[in-house]
Amino acid sequence: MSSTQRRQRQRRRATILALVVALALVLPFVLPLLSAVAAPAARTTASGASAVSATAASTAPTATTGAATTPAGAVTAEAPLVVIGTTGVRWQDLSALATPNMWQLAQQGASANMVVRSVRSSTCPADGWLALSAGRRAADVPMEEFGTCRDLPPAREDGAVPGWADYLGAADAASYDATPGLLGDTLAAAGVTSVAVGPGAAVALATSAGTVAGDHAFASTSSVRMGAQVAQALPGHALAVIDVGSVRDRNRPLVSVPSAAGAPTLPEEPEPAETPTLPAEEAWLLKSPERGLQVAAVDARVGAVLDAVRTTAPAATVLLASLADSGSVALMQMVTAAGPAMPTVPAGGALLDTRSTRQPGMVQSTDLTPTVLGMLGVDVPAGLAGAPFSAVEDGRSGPARVAHLVDVNRHAVEIRSLVGPFYSALVLVNLLLYGVVTLGLNRRMLDGTAARLEARGGTTSARMARALRSRRPVPLLRALRTAAVVVGAVPVATYLANLLPWWRAGSPGLALYGATVVLAVAVAAVALLGPWRRRLLAPVAVVAGLTAVLLAVDVLTGARLQVSSLMGVQPQVGGRFYGFNNSSFSLFAASTILVAMCLTDPLVRRGRRVWAAAVIAVVGVVATVLDGAPSIGADFGGPPALIPGFLVLGLLAMGVRLTWRRIAVVLAVTAVAAISFSVVDWLRPPSERSHLGRFIETVLDGGLWSVITRKAAQNLTNLFGSTLTLLAIGGIVLVVMLLTRPLRTARGRDVGGHGSYGWLTGGNTIGRIDRDAVMLRPTLVALGVTFAIAFAVNDSGIVLPAIGTSLAVPLLVAVVTGWLLQHGSVAAPAPASPEMSSSR
Template identity: 30%
Template sequence: MKAFDRLRRVAPPRRPGSRAWVPYLLVALIAVASLAGLAIRPGTTATPGSADYVIVAGAAGLRWDDLDPQRTPALWQEATKGSVGWLSVRSAMKVTCPSDGWLTLGAGNYAAWPRAGAGSQCAPAEPALTQPDNIGANVTDQRSVVQSNQDRFSYGATPGALAESVRCTVAVGPGAAIAAARPFGRVDKYQPTLPADPAKLLSDCVLSFVDLGTVSGSGAAREAQVAKADALLARVVAARPERSLLLVAGVSDTDRTSRLHVAIAEGEGWNGGWLTSAGTGRDGYLQLIDLAPTILSALGRPAPEKLFAGRAATVAAGRPADITDAMLGAHNADLRAKAQNAVAGIFFTVLAVVQALLFLLLVPVMVRARRHAGPRGPALPPKRLVDVAELALIAGALAIPAALLADATPWWRYGHPAWVFGIVTGVFTVIGTLVIRASPRYGRTLWPMGAAAAVGAVVVGMDLLTGARLQLNGVAGYSATQGGRYAGVGVVGLGVFVAGMLVTAGCVAQWFSKPWRPVVVVLFGGVGVVVVGSPYLGADPVGAVAVTAGVCVAAAISTGGWLTFPRFAWAAVAGLAVTIGFALVDVNRPAAEQSSLGRLLSELANGTGGPAMQRAAAANGQTLLNSPLTVLALAGVLMLAFCQFSPWGGLKRVFGLHPALRAAGAGVTVATLAAGVLSGSALTVAGAAAAAVVPTAVLTALRVLLHAADRTRPEGETDGPGGPLLREDRAMSG
């Protein structure tokens, strides 16, 4: 009754015109604040130092765990002196083989060398070469390679774009020839092996590529290959010209698994820091496509317009002086990413199967719960069964937030990482479930749903506030080896955060009178839009646009009723105002400072956005068929449809009693579907959202069913299992 009294005080009789404009003013102020939060972006950082020469020493397959101060002294010394990072070698192919890596390096964009077969090992970089003048060389297949990249892929890559941007290039070795070849195949100066005295060769042109060889396999054979590469690098270091920048890169994988590789930049201004770029947004991470703009920036040359996809590298402070502390042991991101790739598929497959089975088992329980209203209907399901079902549903909703917390532990360092991760995730799930169950408010209708949703939103939000460390190379996050995201919120985190934020907003809004419910939804939504879209936090402008649309829909129907045309019009105007304002600010920035949304809009404006749309469509199709989160999304939709449209569902009654909760569900649907389609992840965002909120929505529907025949009782009487439902439901429905 205290809650009921409190709610009645919130909504006193309102005189006509008595501050009716206040909620609308607050909604407008929140929208403006959200736009301001999205518009703030960090400025670009200039390249740390200029150089007269740049030397790129590449070794296919070279990883940080190959380095050792005794076995590879030259590599270790360069890493100690220079700036270092993890190199993601994504190319136009799913797995980057040596020829793909060298070609991508020379294109400054995602490219691929035509290949045949799909064995477990990559073929070495062995292009067909001719040397008619004994000075340079010709890559005989270069023209067909250029045509293949333009016809088969939608990245707009032009192999040889880097070489075309400088006057002269030198290549030593077959892989280097691929990177140094111009679009028509000419390599200005070429040597198959490093000369005895390479000083003159390395100073003949401003840009030199040196193939240090291929590192593959394991054990003693791999160590011998690394030692050979180290010996070649030592000769390059001894002969490099003054004022030169040396880039050491593990340019590709050497088998059909994706790994993180070595990136070292050593020269004036590049000493003792983390390598990073605007493309990754993460200290210590660099993309292969970032090397080409880095080279031209160091040489003071402009990048070719619309050809490069990467950003010039910069240096961030804070790297430990000891390379072991920085890149190996507990900080070996490559080993963690490798474990993540193996465990993530298992986790989401198990979660999809468990939630689908849980929903199937609950159908007969809900049927029995509804039929008790009739005089001859079956008895209610046993209270113990209902209690167990509720706990299982809460645990299902907390599985992904628990997996995020599990990524804070070093599970990947053990011999059986999948089992360790599963046990840790289970422990966090049980703890969260027991905390929600032990709350004094557990008997309230919306408490389990609101509490579980809030936990998910808080876990993801706190992770973003602390640098998204749980999502990077995390099972419930994203892998740097895939080359899609290195910082901010991932698709799984976005789904959990949006669903948690809007459902929490819907539950809280029920405590306010109708005119104030849109304010509550927009307040929560405004914070969510900034968290998702801010480059300092979620760094997902496309996701922010989708969340804006979802928040506007939720606010429009949070007072009850349907999405009428006037409501749709107001929601559309508010959403478009924030979206267009942010887009205009982003598009008018310099190209190097634009977010992914700004670049996409710029491409659409100048007629070059077709490839980006093709990539998004292809990614949607592939993800739709391959992701276990698609199963989670479909299972959630089917269960919600049963709860909504069947006589035993109960969800229709829940939405009738709690219109703000129905509004939250509509907003989550709009936001997650839009975010998935626009980002090329299909139903992945919606699947994560469904996993986080559908189980507790079913729990809420079950509670309402169990009390469908209840009548309001005199004050002082106690309610049955599930707590005081009908009286509170009527109060909270306004």
């Protein structure tokens, strides 16, 4: 067969493989779409109720059982929905003795921790009520002193909400496309009768014009008077929203500050200033009495409201929620719901769930708006950030369920302070490893340091100089190989450590860090001491394989290990709660590419390049589907990075040279597959969409530019303000110095074992490593392509290549040091036979 025929045959194979990969990527998402189109009736109800309510039974995660959802049209004026709002109340504040009213309601209903993250790191009372009003993150204008919030004045007699222009101005300045007044406008358009009791409730039910939709009433701080006010206001209304007050931390009071444009204000008045001026401290409304007293006062008002509801509308559904933080520290708040519109399971106990988190017992404040509208049977506006509540069966007793929610919150609180030091240590350890490999093995530097020690004189200096001049690197290489594998095992160890209840220990930080180190050493021991220990790529296969499998299993079972873990998600931040977050995606991408390298290396060495490309295609398709499927990984930025990485790896495995035309084909396949993930998700009912479908809705609503600017700003902030940038740069420098340059040099000429690192190779050039690991070079290219694109298309930017580096580079160091131990100065420089290579 001539060389021309051989090249044509390779091109045909590459084309067929690319078509098969593209079909495999798109088909899993086209088939559900076709089935959904064939059965359109599943998306509507005969009564014309909203798709959110009608399809709520499908909104619970498939991993859970016993889910019950809110029926459409269950709320009427005779059986109203009563939303009781407070701020600063957490589950650990509740007990049967101190807060009997809230405690009793929690025993009867479905409960959860609620993430109240708003525009800023901590949420003020106005922010929480605005989230209910807008269905998105919205906030009051910031105060001069961090952690201080404005008090909410009552609505005027004509229903005008004081400070509304400030809220609109703050929403316009933020990048979350919030529309304060959306809930009020929607209720008014649907003809729902509603009443707001208290200043926060007036904010929640205000229309976009700044006036309360429906009726409004003043809320007394006296529990007795509040009960009478609710009893008088509730009849004849399908929805009642009641503000029962706030709980604030000491030295974090609510401050009475007039609107920047004058109080009260309306939207047509002048633009508000960015930061209202604080009054003198003696004018502050709240001096923060003991927390227990504040919570008891809130509970008394809740009890008065519940008594009034039982008397006036015994068939009402009650939703009690704490909408904001009590100070400058972001913490999850309490929420519970009971009544016919939010049924619990027959056992009488349940956890609240929502598709925005897919974590039973964890919801977000932005879920309240679609929940309220769904209970009322009102069509939910497209583009809301949240999803309606559902109740998921929980076998615990009422007190045990509250204890569980307290434990989950404690887990989230304890991990928050440990993440920063961990990442600092991760960067330091990796850079130390890179430094030892790059500088500590440099012969010129070792000799220069030895000469300076000899010039200093002394016994100790002479002994150190002799050690540095030693030409026997075996102990050092073995130590480096072991250290590299341990460092590479740290990421997977952080997830394994979350299987342990470390947050309940007397010293949670010591317990978590200790467990992570022990587990990393254990994983490294398996990689280095197993029966496969003599194979060159064994450490990579074990560590990367375990990382990939663990993350895949975790994302398939609800991403429980990622929540409140060192390299996972922090619930208080209000980011990703399910699927692959940026850190887990980086590890998954790096580990799956490395696994593909280990699986295909022996095939390529034996000349079975087509089979190797097929294996890469299978691994790539599985990884991409797991990452991008809306019901699994739900990662919009993942497939655009994964697909080209695996396509490039497959083409290089087949020996196909990359050209601009082929690169264009790779990018086209990537674009089609990536967009299909989001479009298919968008075509589902609003209540069933993940953030992929909501992104398409945002684009159609004209919000693409705000999303781009927000993500670009975050990308630049991470690039210039994160220590992880050092990790990424250090890893790139090490790969270039240790592998890329020697491999490129070895392709051009045989340079032997000269240079600063020649003493390690026993006459072999390190560039010859690709004779024993032929897929090493293609893997470096694939990793570079994947993380370059990931850096460009994700808001976390440099974080993605940095996290990927923390896994990939140490394992590549282990490959190099392992090769040096086998073919360097400890072994005769002989060419590897096919039989020897296949065993590695």
